[in-house]
Amino acid sequence: MKLSYDQLYKKLRSRFGYLNWWPGETRDEIVIGAILTQQATWKNVEKAIANLKSENALDLRKIRRMGLRRLERLVRPSGFYRQKASRLKGIASYIFTNYGSLDGMFDKSTAELRKELLSLNGVGRETADSIILYVANKPIFVVDAYTKRIMSRVYGIDERIDYDELRGLISDKIGKSLDLYKDFHAQFVELGKEHCRPRPLCENCPINEYCRYFKNASGK
Ligand code: SF4
The missing domain is CATH 1.10.1670.10 (Helix-hairpin-Helix base-excision DNA repair enzymes (C-terminal))
Structure with a gap:
């Protein structure tokens, strides 16, 4: 059958x-988790998130301003930490330079938002769609x-x-x-x-x- x-x-x-997904308390945490989970087990992502939390840095505005080496150290448990730290800084910088907030960026159609996210370094289809679904609250599978x-x-x-x-x-x-x-x-x-x-x-x-x-x- x-x-x-x-x-x-x-x-x-x-x-x-x-x-009750995504496992994250804030929208910033979900965006950060969506990047950190690339090629990583969730267990290791949780360790990186715990590091960021312990330094009060689970926040895209703070990540944007933070020194790259410090961010690399904090996200290291999730693997590919240099790449991920640089991607996180790039995304945070893009959002706040161009829109000033997550809301500003998400105030557009799903198709436009997806195209824009996919143009960012290190954002593939799974990551883009996770952000659209769980952060922007727009229905995409x-x-x-x-x-x-x-x-x-x-x-x-x-x-x-x-x-x-x-x-x-x-x-x-x-x-x-x-x-x-x-x-x-x-x-x-x-x-x-x-x-x-x-x-x-x-x-x-x-x-x-x-x-x-x-x-x-x-x-x-
Ligand atoms: S564990 Fe996977 S392969 Fe096994 S019955 Fe379930 S869905 Fe099928």
Whole structure:
């Protein structure tokens, strides 16, 4: 039996509950987290965020003014720290030089905002869409490596699918809803962390009876 994307969401939500994402207390923290999480585990991002917090520097205005070496030291646990420190300073500088605030930058259409974010150094599609969804509060579906892996295993979609193609495939089927997009992405992350790992833990997975990979592996 094929699981619709709506049913997929409901199954995940009934297992994991409403996840209230993104895990960040302020909009600055979410923007910073979206950069730090590139090629990093969330555990290591949390260490970098804790460093920034401990020096009262989890703030884009402060990051803009901070010395680069100090910022590198604080974000070091998230890996690629030189690159990430420079990206953070670049983004902070861009926002406050051109708009004076996050609100100023976000006061435009989703398409315009996405184009602008993607023009910034170090902002790829996943990072741009995370900022648009969780900071600007505009409905755009975020795709990440977990999404690709799960969609590939459950539905047989090629894991190398283009980011925007998969984003379109999912959002066309589930409609446009800010809350749903926020929580659906969080559910994918939770399933990816808890069960659908590189070596999956399928036995107790909430969607195993619908999953192609599991059926093939178990001969069901
Ligand atoms: S059944 Fe296994 S492969 Fe399928 S989604 Fe669950 S954990 Fe992933």
